[in-house]
Amino acid sequence: MSNLDTLKAKIKERLPDLDMVVGWEQGFDPLRATPLFMRTEEDVDRLIWNPLCVHNLATYLPGLKGRKVGVVVKGCDSRSIIELLQEKLINRDDIVVFSMPCEGVVSVRKIQNRIGSLDYVESVEADTGTVKVTVDGSSQSFGFPDVAASKCGRCQYHTALLSDEFVGEPNNEKAEDDYSDVTSFEARPQEERLAFWMTEMQRCIQCYACRNACPLCVCRDHCVAQSRDPHWMTQENSTQNKWFFQVIHAMHLAGRCTECGECERACPVGIPLLLLKRKLNKEIEELFDYKAGTLIDSTPPLQAFKVEEDNINERGW
């Protein structure tokens, strides 16, 4: 029995006690997977687990709070669950976490950048060695690392940090993450940095897919982007206003963001939003030796303090 079959069997076993289990199924074409809400055994048969399962399904959990829900997660997704539990945004007793060791997922955007149009994808063969995509009659192959999501190249959590049903051999490989993307961006002149964000944010269409895809953006109808009181944002569609929203998102996620990358993946115009969040995480790790979503009993650093801080100097003048 393959790992996937074992996983399906486990889900079927637990399903009677659950309202639903969230996983992935094949989407509208061979390249895209889509979230699958399993309520019956027939639904479970449609489950897939492969490098196309890009979505972080933990995003659905806060909205389903109070119901008994199962969820299938990759290693990185499990960090979102831990963070949600830490903040008491979901109940441990209500969720069942299913997982398998993850070898990485693709970035559809990277594939698109290499191929051009992805409107008529005919077939995809993806494993962790190569990804072969056939579009409009012509095939192209890529090395997996070239089209894998950037987060996978620096993954330290191939194995879920939290799971109730784990199928397969845990993979404890840990890649280095030196935040070189952040430091190299910061090495550019200040004016260029500001100009970079202005040109990027000018393309923002204010769809708020970034917010909706984020597992830790939980305010739903109370988001400051729409609220008149407090009135953080205007109704203008100026670049400045759109830029300010991203800064709000980053600040609201400071010390909570697990770098799942959903905000950036979901953005239809490809704004590199994760760079902002990685910058905050880099500083928070340096200041508080803290990585969001790794320890269930710890408190996010901005919701706590030490009377004597280890790494903040008292600002005397």
Added chain:
Amino acid sequence: MSANTGSELKIVGFLCNWCSYGGADTAGVGRFQQPTDLRIIRVPCSGRIDPLFVLKSLFNGADGVLVSGCHPRDCHYAEGNFYARRRLEVLKRFLPILGIDERRFEYTWVSASEGQKWKTVVQTFTERIHELGPAPKLDQCLMERAQAMAMAV
């Protein structure tokens, strides 16, 4: 408020009611000469200061932002400034990636009796902001320059 004389820059100050606002008051009662660029906003506690206050000021044309609260361990509400300290430090370190000069933001602690210290803080910070000059405005002009820069790369 005095009319803007052109040479004056816009500095926004967020001061906690119990210490730093009192400190500024002490400086005033002592008739210390101070630069007049600072516009003070009084808040109940430095813990009330959302880092977004600072960012919104900087995005909307402030040339500098100064935050001041009670010294750590002296908070009127016992622990407000401990939370503030973490947030403000993270904020300060966040600014460079946004393309904002982090020297345009500073936070410090001044008690109600430290009139002289308050004067030094205001003077030093105002001088620093004058050295940096007016902050780049996020306006059409900047957009055009940004576009030109993006084309050049």
